[in-house]
Amino acid sequence: MTTSNDPYYIDFPARIRNIQARMAQENIDVYLGSRLRTLSWTLDAFCPWRSFVVIPAEGLPTAFTFVIDAARVADDSWLDEDHVLGFVPMGGQDQIELIVDFIKDLLPGGKGRVGIESGMSNYLPEGNLTHYEYERYSEALPGCELVNAHTIVDALATIKDEGTVNRFREASRIVDIGHQAVRDALQNGGWKGMTETEIAGLAAYAMRKAGSEWEWSFTGGNEIASGYRTGLVGGACTPASRRELQAGEPLMIDIHAMFKLGLGDHSHNYLIGPVTDRQWWHANNFVDIVKLTLENYRAGTSPADLAEKMIGFADERGFSDYMVPGFEHGIGMMGDEWRIGLNDGPFPYWTNPEHVYQAGELLICAMQYACPEEDIGFRYENPIVLYEDRCEPLSLFPLSIDEIN
């Protein structure tokens, strides 16, 4: 638990009150949160097991998780042990019966509107209520209407408060330490004989030493790609393999750190010598488009505006064939790693390309360059905070593609 003069302080009771105010507006009596992003955002604890948070119309929320982890969640959370309950396969204690009994106690006559979280996501551990869970809760709460209400949390979580941004800043500082450790290890021939998994591990060790809680990304922790793997078509997901680094190849280092559920995510790229002019041409294209993108990110623009400008630039320079035409993904406290903004776009549960950014939003600037026919590619990722007239990249590792000899 942090205090209000701590740079990482987040006013969780205020978050709950804000949710309750929106619940009142939408005539929702109880909110049953199940998404990982909702759990992190309301509890300030990482919930790796199937978990739920029940938010009443007034008062404190209560979390429910697998009993083997409930005491730890209570210890990490701002809630006390009476508000973090464990479920087990025992009479009256399985997750459905325990939560149903709890909700019934909150509702006079067992009747009311229960907000649930339903939908779909590219992010596997999103945590929407499953079809099975929905059926069981519906059966066990016959006096209740279950309504999809995730927009309440999504809307409130869009603009990041200072404590959240500071947690991301610290996670990014830790990621920079990881990048420095990788660079130090690769230099002066250190790369010879090294594998992608080894690099992932040495970055992880450096970041853990600096206080990272884990390499949080579900895409395999630290993503490392070398040689042809950097240039896989549209390839923006590269869990480290046992591939050994080779001279004359590109190397992509995309590492992740977590600090108090704030997420660091930054990619840096290398060319292992000898480097050809053609490889430098690709590398310079990439660095230039990243620079231009960062210059253009600010409140008032939209993903579609930005993509149009950047693809235009790539076209002029003759490398648009190699750009993956997306420049960002959403980010928030652990578990919030996909859509930007609300579910209001032309394709359900994807980012609305016309979403107009506001000051105070935080996203990952994410760019992928891939030329499979030449076995070369690069990635840029960095959490950025948007202001009226600029963006602030949180990872400060210098933007460049470095030659290693």
Add this chain to the structure above:
Amino acid sequence: MTEQIQYLTPAWRDEAEKRLKSELSPERMNFITSSMSNIYLDCPDGGTRYLFFRFEKGEFADLLLGEGEPPTAEFKVSGKYDTFAKISRAELGSQRALMTGKLKLKGNMVKALKLASIADRLNKVLSTIPAEY
């Protein structure tokens, strides 16, 4: 031959209280402060009874037997009379009864885990009462 006491009668309650006080010291009870209501459904007369236990810093404080709504307790365990009778005769473990859904627990499971061994001690004492069911 030992005299048999009818299970869940005032006489059985008195014997249970005597044995719990003499056999479960505050140390054996880990100095806990807690309370539990056992709700006996489908009793032989068709009714429902409760048995309410309360401990204060490990000291045995209350054992109440009654009908209707039990006093508020930290834990509420409900099940059929026959299930509790089997537990009291040491024919069925309380944990197995919970795991198979024969008993239903209401209360904080994390706290219940800390008290599981104490509940076993308590049941063991009750199982020594010569009783007729």
